[in-house]
Amino acid sequence: MTAYSQDNTLPGTAEYCALRARCGLSPRSEAAAQSGLPGSLFATVVRDQGKLIAMGRVVGDGGCNFEVVDIAVHPDYQRQGIGQRVMDAIMDYLHTSAPESAYVCLIADDHSPALYGKYGFRPTTPRSIGMALSIRHQGAR
Numbered sequence: 424m425t426a427y428s429q430d431n432t433l434p435g436t437a438e439y440c441a442l443r444a445r446c447g448l449s450p451r452s453e454a455a456a457q458s459g460l461p462g463s464l465f466a467t468v469v470r471d472q473g474k475l476i477a478m479g480r481v482v483g484d485g486g487c488n489f490e491v492v493d494i495a496v497h498p499d500y501q502r503q504g505i506g507q508r509v510m511d512a513i514m515d516y517l518h519t520s521a522p523e524s525a526y527v528c529l530i531a532d533d534h535s536p537a538l539y540g541k542y543g544f545r546p547t548t549p550r551s552i553g554m555a556l557s558i559r560h561q562g563a564r
């Protein structure tokens with residue numbers, strides 16, 4: 424495998440939005456990213472000669488609840504173990520920073536449960552189900 428660089432830092436706002444779009448994740452505005460990214464508890468990025476090719480973050484309250492988000496690997500770099508590198512860094516963070524009773528969750532796309540299962544994540548159904556709400560402004564109310 425090529426020696427890509429990995430750092431536990433935030434991606435830039437524009438590159439974050441671009442990688443999400445390139446990976447087929449729901450779009451985020453640059454304004455939302457500029458506001459939200461600094462609130463991350465942890466982030467890791469993988470780069471190929473400076474170009475962002477993968478990322479992942481952890482958000483939450485830092486004690487009771489943690490959510491793994493924005494796991495993305497550029498399509499040209501998939502199936503090379505890069506997603507595993509991202510998850511390894513995230514799991515290292517969680518195992519050293521999250522209290523023993525912390526709840527860690529994520530929403531997995533239909534093609535990714537096998538990756539997350541390697542780290543101990545399991546479906547929550549039937550005990551509970553994941554639910555989501557996307558905010559869409561439709562003008563002034």
